[in-house]
Amino acid sequence: MKWASFKRFGSPWFYGYGFQGIVVLGIVPILMPLIVSEHTGASTAGLVVASFYVGQLLGPLVGMLSDRFALHKPLYLSGFVLLGGALVFFPYVQDTSFWLILAFLQGFGSVASNTVAGIFIVERYEKSEWDERIGVMQTLYGVGQAIGLAAAAVLFPEPAVAYLLAAALMIPGMLVGYASLPSMRKQQAHSRLRGEFEHKRHLPFRSPMVLLSKLELSFHQAILKIPALLTSRFGLFIVGWFFIMLGNWLLYNLYPLLMRSVFDMDADVSSVYNALGAIIGIFLYAPAGMLGEKIGDGKVVLAGILASLLAVGLMAFFAYFNFHGLAFFIGGLAFVLIPASWSPLIVGGTSWSAELSSLSQGEALGIFNSTTALACVISALGAGYIAEFVGYKAILLVSLAFTVLSLFVILRVMATDAAPTETEASVTKAP
Secondary structure, eight states: OOHHHHHHHOOHHHHHHHHHHHIIIIIHHHHHHHHHHHHSOHHHHHHHHHHHHHHHTTHHHHHHHHHHHTOHHHHHHHHHHHHHHHHHHGGGOOOHHHHHHHHHHHHHHHHHHHHHHHHHHHHHSOGGGHHHHHHHHHHHHHHHHHHHHHHHHHHTTOHHHHHHHHHHHHHHHHHHHHHHOOOOOOOOOOHHHHHHHHHHOOOOOOSHHHHHTTOOSOHHHHHHHHHHHTTSHHHHHHHHHHHHHHHHHHHHTTHHHHHHHHHOOOHHHHHHHHHHHHHHHHTTHHHHHHHHHHHOHHHHHHHHHHHHHHHHHHHHHHHHOOGGGOHHHHHHHHHTHHHHHHHHHHHHHHHHHHHHOSSOHHHHHHHHHHHHHHHHHHHHHHHHHHHHHTOHHHHHHHHHHHHHHHHHHHHHHHHHTTSOOHHHHHHHSOO
């Protein structure tokens, strides 16, 4: 993204929002499981991480409240307060119940700010500027992630200090937002515009939270629609998407613990590899979007799956066969492909889901996002229990299995992409 775009489409509060990227995508993912595992086991660490994601499922509630009661600015700022307050206490408690509550508050705080950030852009600016403004905002969020991962690499021996620093960063982020956020008048939600907005965006999503916060269809409603769609190409795609999300997030959720156990790699080193992949991923969003327009979104998704398969395959192989002591280096380098592959996956997946479905854009993306949410929570719980009762190496094998399954399912979708089913043909056929 060119500097001119930052000058034209950026706003001061975007930079304040970037402070959350440092914390939510950088410091917390590395240090949260480390802090919990110090006093308990991997299963509890997975449970706490899952609680963080459950808190992020409340994005639709935040959107409803902000629109109905014109609480955009208070809700945006409250996200910083909740996140900062929970961060302060998290490293000093050693009780699972308190960890669950604090993790939930961190997730809810992050999604409150993230949800309203998108609403500010959709309701305050012209549609022709949405892509550029969202691109600038999320690029700054991604840069924050890289900075946060670097900070985690330096501060991981002192997690309490890192968490206090993370909490302190919420203060300038909140102050910048308070001073520069635009005012919002009470109005009805622009559901039609939001649906169109969700369909056309190609954002640098850096975590499932960014997806979940834009969910316009309730989780319950979305899940109820899935059985009726399983025989369609869209339903088949959703199954494949669920598998690749499980495969990827099994690695992400306990990443520092996995790398330490399997490859004898401390969090300072593993954070650097994660940051490198995140930085590469930032620069892949625009090419992925342009490539999707040329060769089709399905092939872009396929490229992301193949990159993930290569990464997980190499990690699993060297976890069991450490040829010439190369596991340490190959394991780290292979993981770089995982955050980098997130770019083609999410860019292609978002557009392809809307293209494949005969539902409205909002409904299709609601199911798509709900599937991601479900995979994030299940993978966090699953990774913890697999690690504790079978071993961390087994996580790699399970991740590999789900990634292979996703490959076969997506190839099946692509094979039937040019041949609509009878049901779909009857729906689209003119009376």
